[in-house]
Amino acid sequence: MSDRYLAFANSAAGRRLLRALGLPTPVRLERWAAGHARVLDGALLLAGDGDLLASVLGFAHRLSGERYAERPDRLGLPCWKLAEGPRLKALVFDASGLNRFEQLSALRACFQPALKGLGKCPRLVLLGRPPESLEDPQAASVQRALEGFSRSLGKEVRRGGCVQLLYVAAGAEPQLEGALRFFLSPKSAYVSGQVLRLAPCTAQVKDWTRPLAGKQALITGASRGIGAAIAETLARDGAEVVLLDVPAAEDALAALAARFGGRAVTLDIRSEDAPHRLVEALPDGIDILVHNAGITRDKTLAKMSEAQWDAVIEVNLQAPQRLTQALLHANKLREQARVVLIASISGIAGNPGQSNYATSKAGLIGLAQAWAPALGERGISINAVAPGFIETQMTAAMPLALREAGRRMNALGQGGLPQDVAEAVAWFAQPGSGAVSGQVLRVCGQSLLGA
Amino acid sequence: MSDRYLAFANSAAGRRLLRALGLPTPVRLERWAAGHARVLDGALLLAGDGDLLASVLGFAHRLSGERYAERPDRLGLPCWKLAEGPRLKALVFDASGLNRFEQLSALRACFQPALKGLGKCPRLVLLGRPPESLEDPQAASVQRALEGFSRSLGKEVRRGGCVQLLYVAAGAEPQLEGALRFFLSPKSAYVSGQVLRLAPCTAQVKDWTRPLAGKQALITGASRGIGAAIAETLARDGAEVVLLDVPAAEDALAALAARFGGRAVTLDIRSEDAPHRLVEALPDGIDILVHNAGITRDKTLAKMSEAQWDAVIEVNLQAPQRLTQALLHANKLREQARVVLIASISGIAGNPGQSNYATSKAGLIGLAQAWAPALGERGISINAVAPGFIETQMTAAMPLALREAGRRMNALGQGGLPQDVAEAVAWFAQPGSGAVSGQVLRVCGQSLLGA
Numbered sequence: 001m002s003d004r005y006l007a008f009a010n011s012a013a014g015r016r017l018l019r020a021l022g023l024p025t026p027v028r029l030e031r032w033a034a035g036h037a038r039v040l041d042g043a044l045l046l047a048g049d050g051d052l053l054a055s056v057l058g059f060a061h062r063l064s065g066e067r068y069a070e071r072p073d074r075l076g077l078p079c080w081k082l083a084e085g086p087r088l089k090a091l092v093f094d095a096s097g098l099n100r101f102e103q104l105s106a107l108r109a110c111f112q113p114a115l116k117g118l119g120k121c122p123r124l125v126l127l128g129r130p131p132e133s134l135e136d137p138q139a140a141s142v143q144r145a146l147e148g149f150s151r152s153l154g155k156e157v158r159r160g161g162c163v164q165l166l167y168v169a170a171g172a173e174p175q176l177e178g179a180l181r182f183f184l185s186p187k188s189a190y191v192s193g194q195v196l197r198l199a200p201c202t203a204q205v206k207d208w209t210r211p212l213a214g215k216q217a218l219i220t221g222a223s224r225g226i227g228a229a230i231a232e233t234l235a236r237d238g239a240e241v242v243l244l245d246v247p248a249a250e251d252a253l254a255a256l257a258a259r260f261g262g263r264a265v266t267l268d269i270r271s272e273d274a275p276h277r278l279v280e281a282l283p284d285g286i287d288i289l290v291h292n293a294g295i296t297r298d299k300t301l302a303k304m305s306e307a308q309w310d311a312v313i314e315v316n317l318q319a320p321q322r323l324t325q326a327l328l329h330a331n332k333l334r335e336q337a338r339v340v341l342i343a344s345i346s347g348i349a350g351n352p353g354q355s356n357y358a359t360s361k362a363g364l365i366g367l368a369q370a371w372a373p374a375l376g377e378r379g380i381s382i383n384a385v386a387p388g389f390i391e392t393q394m395t396a397a398m399p400l401a402l403r404e405a406g407r408r409m410n411a412l413g414q415g416g417l418p419q420d421v422a423e424a425v426a427w428f429a430q431p432g433s434g435a436v437s438g439q440v441l442r443v444c445g446q447s448l449l450g451a
Numbered sequence: 452m453s454d455r456y457l458a459f460a461n462s463a464a465g466r467r468l469l470r471a472l473g474l475p476t477p478v479r480l481e482r483w484a485a486g487h488a489r490v491l492d493g494a495l496l497l498a499g500d501g502d503l504l505a506s507v508l509g510f511a512h513r514l515s516g517e518r519y520a521e522r523p524d525r526l527g528l529p530c531w532k533l534a535e536g537p538r539l540k541a542l543v544f545d546a547s548g549l550n551r552f553e554q555l556s557a558l559r560a561c562f563q564p565a566l567k568g569l570g571k572c573p574r575l576v577l578l579g580r581p582p583e584s585l586e587d588p589q590a591a592s593v594q595r596a597l598e599g600f601s602r603s604l605g606k607e608v609r610r611g612g613c614v615q616l617l618y619v620a621a622g623a624e625p626q627l628e629g630a631l632r633f634f635l636s637p638k639s640a641y642v643s644g645q646v647l648r649l650a651p652c653t654a655q656v657k658d659w660t661r662p663l664a665g666k667q668a669l670i671t672g673a674s675r676g677i678g679a680a681i682a683e684t685l686a687r688d689g690a691e692v693v694l695l696d697v698p699a700a701e702d703a704l705a706a707l708a709a710r711f712g713g714r715a716v717t718l719d720i721r722s723e724d725a726p727h728r729l730v731e732a733l734p735d736g737i738d739i740l741v742h743n744a745g746i747t748r749d750k751t752l753a754k755m756s757e758a759q760w761d762a763v764i765e766v767n768l769q770a771p772q773r774l775t776q777a778l779l780h781a782n783k784l785r786e787q788a789r790v791v792l793i794a795s796i797s798g799i800a801g802n803p804g805q806s807n808y809a810t811s812k813a814g815l816i817g818l819a820q821a822w823a824p825a826l827g828e829r830g831i832s833i834n835a836v837a838p839g840f841i842e843t844q845m846t847a848a849m850p851l852a853l854r855e856a857g858r859r860m861n862a863l864g865q866g867g868l869p870q871d872v873a874e875a876v877a878w879f880a881q882p883g884s885g886a887v888s889g890q891v892l893r894v895c896g897q898s899l900l901g902a
Binding site: 101102104105107108111112116131134137138141142144145146147148150151152153155156193195300301302304306309314318321346347348349350351353354355356358359360361364365366367369370371374448450451 | 552553555556558559560562563566567582583585588589591592593594595596597598599600601602603604605606607644646751752753755757760761764765768769772797798799800801802803804805806807808809810811812813814815816817818820821822825899900901902
């Protein structure tokens with residue numbers, strides 16, 4: 001999990017070089033590290049007059065470790081501040097009570113003064129109700145309008161700040177704590193401009209210091225990069241991890257498995273007997289399944305060989321489907337299991353030179369959407385995480401100019417780290433994250449690219 | 452409808468300047484002009500082995516004016532070519548029969564050779580089935596994967612080419628002709644990378660040379676720019692147009708109305724009595740309602756005044772809702788009416804300095820989504836058209852560097868014209884376009900920006 005680019009960019013020589021190139025120095029993002037006792041270090045402001053704020057007030061002191069003081073006079077809105085401090089670390093605005101267009105002005109009224117008092121890497125979250133759940137068209141439109149606001153704010157906030165919008169269905173309020181523990185903490189350092197829906201879910205995390213305790217996790221493509229980071233992060237959160245990769249990666253895999261107290265399984269997921277062998281390798285079944293293994297074979301379509309097309313579809317799309325199907329048939333996915341597919345913003349926006357890769361990644365999003373209803377009946381969730389530009393061996397091999405452009409084309413002005421993807425997966429893997437299913441979470445620093 | 456930038460860019464001096472700046476000369480897009488007798492001039496290839504191709508073969512000769520010749524041996528796929536010629540003008544690939552991952556290779560097999568033989572401004576359309584309508588998760592994922600492919604292809608095709616993906620529900624096949632008459636013709640010159648769903652619809656165009664004959668249309672903000680182009684285009688297609696704008700625009704409005712044989716109504720849509728006055732002004736009701744009036748008051752949220760916020764929300768979002776509501780209550784929206792809301796890619800991706808505008812435009816998308824089911828019971832459709840960078844007086848006022856960047860950040864490498872937005876509205880206004888409702892069509896040259 002190297003942070004070398006940012007270390008360089010923030011060094012004296014690096015700053016000089018970036019200045020000469022006319023590029024701003026990216027903010028060094030705060031990330032979760034061992035020893036972090038609190039979800040957030042600093043002042044948290046809660047505002048808005050919807051029904052969701054009461055739920056948040058019920059657990060907010062656990063996030064900041066402070067009692068809250070009511071400040072009902074501020075902005076004319078109900079408003080609480082947790083932990084004193086000159087600058088705000090986080091803001092949760094409950095917009096769920098807004099149902100007339102003129103009430104949207106509360107957004108300006110709340111965020112304008114708040115923007116002036118934000119600290120470094122501030123975390124901003126808007127809460128709303130799913131527009132499709134509202135009968136009144138105006139109320140639905142008001143809630144839908146929040147998307148335009150939050151995505152604009154994400155592009156304005158700077159200082160490494162992130163903005164999300166959570167649509168909370170009636171009955172899903174108990175799952176807000178898990179979601180805010182992710183979105184208000186440095187674990188979501190590289191996640192911004194995202195919109196997610198929370199639905200009711202019966203499972204719940206028991207111990208927030210080890211939210212995955214007692215869970216068995218399988219991660220494919222685990223020998224390096226994002227896969228290794230996922231294995232490490234799931235293990236940190238208490239899961240027993242099974243690391244899977246191709247036979248050629250056996251040594252690296254065994255070393256990682258030993259480090260995380262896990263188990264290594266070598267297997268070519270393209271092989272005919274892979275599903276059978278995987279089922280055999282998991283006698284007790286698993287709670288967490290992360291399909292991370294993926295390859296690129298970039299060429300414009302005009303020059304792409306049949307082998308290049310087929311390899312990418314087989315590894316990235318066909319293998320996850322075959323393996324999941326086999327695990328389901330063999331009853332190896334336990335009740336309340338969490339399945340996470342690693343997609344890509346290429347699968348959302350398309351990408352020149354990656355028609356095979358984008359097809360495979362769009363297909364993974366399709367798998368999450370298609371499987372979610374049936375799996376939901378067993379309490380199993382399935383979601384896709386779509387990374388943007390992540391600093392890995394894969395991206396390090398890109399030509400410099402393309403790499404620098406890729407890094408810069410997002411609201412945070414920098415690439416993400418494998419850890420950022422891993423933290424999103426770890427959140428999706430939690431029991432309470434059954435509240436989210438059939439959805440896509442981008443880990444892209446609010447990349448400008450999209451559809 | 453000025454095309455001055457492209458005329459300059461394609462002049463000797465313009466080419467020299469662009470070359471000096473390291474910018475490619477954008478392709479001069481073919482656009483629909485009076486006298487166009489055919490939907491497309493050139494060869495049309497139909498390929499694929501799904502159920503939809505039979506429907507297309509039933510009317511394809513009307514699009515190209517030619518009989519087709521079967522070429523069943525090409526690529527091993529059923530394949531027909533209409534009109535001979537050295538280069539392909541258009542390609543329709545029916546992917547609806549693909550339901551296994553390995554069959555996705557047909558995309559490469561078909562498009563790779565086709566790409567080499569494309570003419571200028573080629574029109575490519577993929578047909579599929581709505582993933583959410585399919586029971587088999589693998590089949591749903593295959594259909595969903597087409598999105599990644601079509602969006603990548605749109606970024607690779609060049610030469611002014613456009614690529615769309617149409618998901619056609621069972622029973623919606625009769626509406627393919629109207630859709631392809633738009634997407635295979637120069638009317639969709641600046642529409643690319645789009646994904647739309649067609650549902651069954653009982654209405655149908657009777658005379659393709661005047662598809663809006665006998666229809667009454669109201670266009671707000673009609674005195675200039677995009678609004679004027681919409682009025683002109685709807686009139687061209689046979690509609691009787693009512694042009695609405697503020698009293699200050701009375702002279703321009705009257706001149707335009709006279710030119711299109713329409714009627715001018717001056718009205719401040721923000722005023723208290725606007726709904727009442729509008730109902731009075733439309734004794735016979737209307738078939739087509741286009742909410743085009745919109746304003747910008749750009750400022751970062753930190754500096755935005757209450758007045759700037761409120762004005763944009765009132766004009767762009769509140770007024771369309773109030774006016775539509777009043778027309779519905781007064782029974783002035785006829786059966787099978789078509790409502791079109793002009794949104795913006797700002798409402799999709801968010802935009803720094805436009806939090807008010809993006810909120811209002813996301814809210815319009817929300818209105819289309821929220822209203823579609825109830826209006827559908829009366830055969831009324833409601834959709835949003837989201838323009839990207841369009842060459843208007845509004846964008847001409849932008850600083851040069853920002854303007855040039857805005858123009859370039861899309862797969863076609865140039866800004867669109869008001870006519871491009873107008874053509875999309877005119878298609879949505881057709882009787883058969885009731886097949887589409889609650890959706891968003893971007894007219895943005897496949898802008899790189901998105902969510």
